Amino acid sequence: MKQNKAAIMVVDDDTAHRTMLKAHLADKGYEIVEADDGDVAIHLAREREIDLVLLDLKMKRIGGMEALEAIHAVKPDLPVIIITAFSSVENAVEAMQKGAFDYVTKPVDAAELALKVERALSFDSLRHENAALKERLGEKFDFGKIIGSSRPMREMFETLALVAPSDATVLINGESGTGKELVANAVHQNSLRAAEAFVKVNCAALHENLLESELFGHEKGAFTGAAEQRKGRFELAHKGTLFLDEIGDMSPTTxxxxxxxxxxxxxxxxGGAKTITVDVRLLAATHKDLLQMVEEGSFRQDLFFRLSVVPLVLPPLRERVEDIPQLAGHFLEKYSSKNRKDIRGIHPEALDALLAYSWPGNIRELENTxxxxVILxxxxxxxxxxxxxxxxxxxASSERPFALRPGHSLKEMEKDLIIATLxxxxxxxxxxxxILGISRQTLQNKLKEYNLS
Structure with a gap:
């Protein structure tokens, strides 16, 4: 909210009353734009950056009701507070039904006016933040390469949209094959460090000594085979993001x-004595229960708390069954193109099998399948x-792959059925x-409602 810097347009053909309102609001630090009638207000709303309109209902040339409709035709989200005589409150109510945010009655109480102005600006700020968040969520879904519209995935997208722009350390926990690296990449690509390096290290793939050299680098002659100085991944990720996969496999020394x-x-x-300073955002992932490892003494408690500033838990595929048709369609298109085959779909029986299987290997297993x-x-x-x-x-052992699942709403089940039928x-x-027993237009409306169109 642009509190104490917001531009407020005061619209009133009574000069004395307009001057009084201006004085009250200017004392609060707001920038005041004046209009002596509705026609001027409409013009200024088009031409100027205005955050709030204070609009008198009774004016000589164009009244407040007409001006309200014309202003909202140009800027539908611009908050408008109506000024009306106490005897004409019903007109103010009508104005609110047409989109006004609130109203005040004459004679205007300065404290009441200040409170309503602040509330209107706060609401407008919140609306813009929500719009930005929704746009950000759309970006994640569109080009984050993370596929899914189930409730667990929607919740994860919301968290990603909030955490990605920050510099917080993120701990991504999930079973093998759930897409932890994809999520880490999405966090980086939607962060303020997106233009810098995204460096990845699999901690489980390297021996302890090799891992330390990989992370921190080494000087020439530091150990047998160290023929030259080498920068580590922390240095290479300076100003960017370092992703440590399978951090639960790291030794206590590291x-x-x-x-x-x-x-x-x-x-x-x-092998070096020089202290190197870096600015790196750290993302970590593991399929292990680090908290249990802390209790067992195999993982440092202080490091655990440092890593899990923002914990993200990726749901296994068996908990997001409704995403399987979309994921399967994506992999079908990918590998049909790769293998130069014209495969146009999945037979209903085959889709039922994909939906019935528990997928212990998660998305990776589905992709391999x-x-x-496609090859066969x-x-x-x-x-x-x-x-x-x-x-x-x-x-063969599941007659109803779409059996009701406790905790899922009717809308979610309807969405699942639409996805499967398509x-x-x-x-x-x-x-x-x-097949669904509805008109094509009703289906179109449902697809739009569930963001599937």
Whole structure:
């Protein structure tokens, strides 16, 4: 909110009353723009940056009601407070029904006016923040490469939109194959460091000594084979983001060094005495229960608290079944293109099998399954026989892949059914509407309501 700097337009053809209002508001530090009638107010609303309009209802040339409608035709979100005589409150109520934010009665009480102005500006600021957040959520979904519209994913997108622009350390926890690296990349790409380096290290893939050298670098001759000086990942990520995957596999010695960098922003290369200072945002991920490891003594408590400033938990695929058709469609398109095949959809029986299977390997397993199916497929549809045995067995033992799930609303189940039906009809909305027993227009409206259009 631009409190004490906001521009307020005072519209009143009574010069004395307008001057009095101006004096009250100027004392609060607001910038005042004056208009002596509705026609002037409409012009100024088009031409000037105005945060709030204080609008008298009774004026000679163009009254407040007409001016309100004309102003909102140009700037529909501009808050307007109506000024009216006490005997004409019903007119103010009518104005509020037409979009006015609030009203004050003459004679205007200065304290009441100040309170209503502040409230209107606060509300307007909140509305803009919410609009920006919604736009940001749209960006995440559109080009974050993170696919899903289920409730767990929507909640995660909301958290990402809030945490990405900050510099907070993020701990991403989730089973193997849930997409932790994708999330880390999305955080970086939507941060203020997006133009800088995004450096990744898999802590489980390197021996302890190699990991320390990889992270902090080494000087020439620091150990056998160190033929030259080498910068570590922390230095390479200076001003950018460092992503430490599987941080639960890190030794206590390396944990202590990581803690120092987080606390002090400094370290020494292996075999070196020079202290190096870096500015790095740290993202970490693990499939392990770090809190349990803290209790067992295998992970430092102080490092755990430093890492989990913002904890993110990625849901396993079995807890976001409604996202499977969308994910499967994405992988089908990806691997059909890669293998130069014209595969146009997934047979309903095969889709039922994908929905029934528990996916212990999560999204990675689903991707591998679709890649294999595309390679084996000889027709235009992925069929049941092209899926692995465990997936086919899941379909055989599950009669209702869309059984009701406790905790899901009717709207969520309706959305699931629409997604599945569209997958069965290969996106043919007319056919899907027929199966669902609704008109095509009703289906279109539902798709728009659930952000699926």
């Amino acid at each position: 944990q202590a060094k990581i803690l120092r960098v987080l606390q002090e922003g400094e370290f020494e290369r292996l 679709l890649e294999r199916a 497929c000889l027709g235009e549809q992925i069929n049941l026989q092209e899926l692995p045995g465990p997936v086919r067995q899941a379909a 997958a069965q009809t290969e996106g043919n909305r007319t056919h899907a509407a027929g």
